Amino acid sequence: MTTIIRPGTPDDTRAVFDVFTRSIGDLSTRLGMPAEDNVWTDPGFVAGMWERRAPLFDHLARTAWQFWVAESGGGVIGYARSTFHDGVLELTEFFVLPGSQSGGVGSDLFDHTFTAENPRRKLILATTDVRAQARYLKAGVYPRFSIQYFYRKPERVVVETDLAFERVMPTPEAIAAAGEIDQALFGFRRDADQRFLLADREGYLLRRGGQVVGYFYTGNGTGPIALLDAADFPAVLAHAENDAAAKGDDHFGLELPTLNREAVRWLLGRGFRIEEFVVLGMSDAPFGKFENYVCTSPPFFM
Numbered sequence: 001m002t003t004i005i006r007p008g009t010p011d012d013t014r015a016v017f018d019v020f021t022r023s024i025g026d027l028s029t030r031l032g033m034p035a036e037d038n039v040w041t042d043p044g045f046v047a048g049m050w051e052r053r054a055p056l057f058d059h060l061a062r063t064a065w066q067f068w069v070a071e072s073g074g075g076v077i078g079y080a081r082s083t084f085h086d087g088v089l090e091l092t093e094f095f096v097l098p099g100s101q102s103g104g105v106g107s108d109l110f111d112h113t114f115t116a117e118n119p120r121r122k123l124i125l126a127t128t129d130v131r132a133q134a135r136y137l138k139a140g141v142y143p144r145f146s147i148q149y150f151y152r153k154p155e156r157v158v159v160e161t162d163l164a165f166e167r168v169m170p171t172p173e174a175i176a177a178a179g180e181i182d183q184a185l186f187g188f189r190r191d192a193d194q195r196f197l198l199a200d201r202e203g204y205l206l207r208r209g210g211q212v213v214g215y216f217y218t219g220n221g222t223g224p225i226a227l228l229d230a231a232d233f234p235a236v237l238a239h240a241e242n243d244a245a246a247k248g249d250d251h252f253g254l255e256l257p258t259l260n261r262e263a264v265r266w267l268l269g270r271g272f273r274i275e276e277f278v279v280l281g282m283s284d285a286p287f288g289k290f291e292n293y294v295c296t297s298p299p300f301f302m
Helices: 010-030 043-062 105-113 130-138 172-186 191-200 230-246 261-269
Strands: 003-007 066-072 075-085 088-096 121-126 142-152 164-168 202-208 211-218 225-227 252-257 273-283
Touching (some): 003 105, 043 191, 075 105, 105 130, 121 130, 172 211, 202 230, 211 230
Parallel strands (some): 088 121
Antiparallel strands (some): 075 088, 164 202
């Protein structure tokens, strides 16, 4: 059966979401997850996830630098997307249906998607799938740190701080302020992502003495959180957990680069558990202060 590689469009959003969920379900099984715990194979869970994640997938489609799908037999069997923000090329997604893997489709999608002329940096937040890892390594992108999901039932906790928490809307001023923090910590801006996050969740700028010293997002997924001073993580994480507890949520969690020592110590001290699924932060060269960061959840992009 013939397979074609074509540019993706926003009309493909539901089809690529289905490829994503089926691929993650298969990967979870191959990594040893018991069938009864693999929520990605539960149609009810997937339907609920689609309701929550449709705006995210729409954002990924609208802001993609490259978006390619593989089609066979009238249906989408794989896709890949990347962004190119301020000279930084990031692979946001790369998934092929289980029955169509290892046949060259993935190589074609990757070669179409993870490309830009003279990028300042290449970045991937990747699963541990060894076949994909081999492709990333060949492309000169190497693991720098692990990202793991820390979670617990939220409870009220008090941390004294001199930080001022300013709730902000998706205004040009708020996007610019968040962009300055990104520039300070990572050397590049991603204003399109900040604009989406400010509309999708509850965004805060953090001030000390009137100066912006960080930002964080809560609601509809905790993160990203970026702080100029990592010592502020206990206060910010407490604020986020308190918000979840006040809403009556049964679950509070975040995607944490494990080299963030301040956050690791705080979360483990609070009794947070660690999910077994691991994501790897990969780049063509070391960069940025990820010890001052909590990733966007879910971690499709930094």
